[in-house]
Amino acid sequence: NAGVMQNPRHLVRRRGQEARLRCSPMKGHSHVYWYRQLPEEGLKFMVYLQKENIIDESGMPKERFSAEFPKEGPSILRIQQVVRGDSAAYFCASSPFEGTEAFFGQGTRLTVV
Amino acid sequence: GQQLNQSPQSMFIQEGEDVSMNCTSSSIFNTWLWYKQDPGEGPVLLIALYKAGELTSNGRLTAQFGITRKDSFLNISASIPSDVGIYFCAGTPRGAQKLVFGQGTRLTINP
Numbered sequence: 001n002a003g004v005m006q007n008p009r010h011l012v013r014r015r016g017q018e019a020r021l022r023c024s025p026m027k028g029h030s031h032v033y034w035y036r037q038l039p040e041e042g043l044k045f046m047v048y049l050q051k052e053n054i055i056d057e058s059g060m061p062k063e064r065f066s067a068e069f070p071k072e073g074p075s076i077l078r079i080q081q082v083v084r085g086d087s088a089a090y091f092c093a094s095s096p097f098e099g100t101e102a103f104f105g106q107g108t109r110l111t112v113v
Numbered sequence: 114g115q116q117l118n119q120s121p122q123s124m125f126i127q128e129g130e131d132v133s134m135n136c137t138s139s140s141i142f143n144t145w146l147w148y149k150q151d152p153g154e155g156p157v158l159l160i161a162l163y164k165a166g167e168l169t170s171n172g173r174l175t176a177q178f179g180i181t182r183k184d185s186f187l188n189i190s191a192s193i194p195s196d197v198g199i200y201f202c203a204g205t206p207r208g209a210q211k212l213v214f215g216q217g218t219r220l221t222i223n224p
Contacts, residue, residue, distance in 0.1 A: 048210055048211045055211075056209070098210055100144070100163075104157070
């Protein structure tokens with residue numbers, strides 16, 4: 001049973017471009033969380049999704065950021081018109097049920113140049 | 114109210130010593146989880162706790178879900194070099210569905 005798969009592991013974008021980060025949850029998991037981590041800091045909650053539904057997006061900036069978890073395929077975190085301040089590690093986690101243990105992927109390290 | 118305060122922020126210990134860290138909140142949590150993160154990697158789940166008062170062990174690691182449901186601790190016994198890393202507590206606040214994290218405890222071990 002493969003773990004949570006995130007790709008790409010590293011992503012470099014120029015200011016103003018779009019970044020698309022993918023997360024395939026563990027098999028049988030229908031709950032996905034996205035977190036952002038700056039160097040030497042903790043994990044900041046961004047958004048919590050179940051299949052086809054956004055449950056809690058209270059940690060996600062209102063502009064330029066969006067997330068989806070379609071019926072088929074991976075969850076996508078999309079950042080439009082990236083700025084230098086978007087540079088960070090973005091982690092995805094999945095769980096089988098709400099409020100239970102969540103398992104993390106290896107993360108995507110976004111660098112905006 | 115849903116913030117987690119994790120302490121200490123960092124620890125410098127000798128190999129073989131025991132370690133203790135904790136997380137507290139002003140609000141009630143339904144779930145407590147403890148993770149370890151190595152540089153450049155994603156957090157790895159160590160222990161999950163679901164009931165108030167629950168005490169769970171995983172090898173040299175022991176964690177407890179506080180009886181008030183507002184705190185949890187993690188103990189590591191007889192530390193070894195591979196225990197070095199950042200430890201995070203996490204939990205699901207009552208009435209919410211998201212998983213929130215503490216600020217982390219950075220563990221350094223002197224050989």
